[in-house]
Amino acid sequence: MTRSDKSRLPRPGEGSLVTIAAFAGILLLIIYGRIMGYGIRKDEMMYVPPAKLMPDMSIYGDFFYNHVPYSAWMFHWVYELVGGGNVLYAARLTVFAGWVLLAISVILIMWRMTRSRAVVLFSVVLILGNDLLLSTPGMAGSNNFLPLPFAFLGLGLFLTETLSHKQRFLILVLSGICLSVAAGIKASAVVFIPPIAIGAFFLPTRISFGRRLFRVVLPLALGGAIGAVPLFYYLNSNPDLFLAHVIEFHTGPHVDYWKANKALEPGLALGLAGKTQLAYQLWFTGTNLLLAFAAVFFTFLVFIQRRRIHSPKSTETGQIIVVLTTTALTLWISFVPTPAFPQYFVLPIISLILLLGILYRQFGPQRKIMVPPALGAATLLILVSALPRYAPGTATFIDPRTTEHAKVAASAELIRQRLTKLGLEEGKVATLMPIYPVQAGLKVYPEFATGQFAYRIVPFTDPELLKQYRAVGPDGLSKFFSADPPSAFLLGYEPLLEAPLLNFAENKGYRRINDMTIPNRYGEGFLYVREPADSN
Structure with missing residues (x-):
């Protein structure tokens, strides 16, 4: 066999990766049907009409809009791309594109990070079968789901590049762009930026500080600036108008309205106790409970491995700190908005999945053997629990009028x-x-x-x-x-x-x-x- 013949052979695991991608494609098709058949939501009155009204009317100035603007422009671009026919379809198609981007990103980044079929399959199914994401936060035409693929890419690309022996300038530029885009879609996604911005000055530890500035800090900063240009435009054009809609609305009249009308929403989470109860219901039940199990299970395996005398010292401590800090910040930001709604609790899912990848890299051969059975069982449970949410989406393929x-x-x-x-x-x-x-x-x-x-x-x-x-x-x-x-x-x-x-x-x-x-x-x-x- 010649060298050229060998170069055409599939690398180990690539066939399994294609199989996982094909399976994810089937789940995405079902999710597409669910998105298109999902009942309309009041929040969509805020997000969807601008897709058609822009750019003839200016956001903030000509009509009220209480979020950062990127999702509005995304909906408008897709609306124009599909021929300007159905404004709700354009918005929900954009959300579905976010699902596709996130699924592809999870498969590729988790494979590059772990080379484990079990971890990759569990991670992507955890997204595509997540009961929180399969409800309003991931179905309606809004800005709740769209930050996730960009935040995952931004953090994931930073981790994989700093773990690699060579840092690629353009990939880190892309990481910075993704982080800014996530924050431009939903303001709370800004919490992904500080841990990475600080970590860029210290990672990877094996290269000199000067090389780190040029090879990591510079491309990240450049990408971040590129991604934030539209935000800077709005902020510079009329800062009072921009901040009044994006910040002051949520910290003033929005809170006062709900305090005065809390009887309209039984169980409305206004205080810390209510928010904690809601967080518990969303994070420690269903799919996310299995994610918590995997995080604890992996941490336990790392802990008992490091207690051994001859266990090698981890060279990835910095990346672990970045992910843990990001997780802590996403947990914190979930409690900041008042009142709290389920869509505010989705961000920690992203960093916890990447935490699994970093922890898996710490395992020796004996520990890695324990992972596939545990994650295989968890993956099966996720799919079984998602069946009631998958089923309604199939009706839209039978009768598009539904x-x-x-x-x-x-x-x-x-x-x-x-x-x-x-x-x-x-x-x-x-x-x-x-x-x-x-x-x-x-x-x-x-x-x-x-x-x-x-x-x-x-x-x-x-x-x-x-x-x-x-x-x-x-x-x-x-x-x-x-x-x-x-x-x-x-x-x-x-x-x-x-x-x-x-x-x-x-x-x-x-x-x-x-x-x-x-x-x-x-x-x-x-x-x-x-x-x-x-x-x-």
């Missing part, structure tokens, strides 16, 4: 046709569910373009802060609508919040269309149309 974006599009078309028939298609539609008129190509009020989130906090917002928001509250609706009357109201999903809109419609002679409804998981929506109009 996808949520198809339902939204059909309802939007129904609204458009009715308003066109009544000669009202040129006016604005007032609603706390703007995805329907936006999808239909109808006009919406900028104050309601992202749903209820600005409207409901107006009574709890300091007047100076309120000047930074494009918003109108319940007390100002009469004057607001009198100056610019809507052609129609779409109501029926939030009776308490919608009451002032309904009162205005009834007092001003708007007529309810009784022969059509717009149903979703929040209720039966109905139209009130402006008179004179012929509804028949």
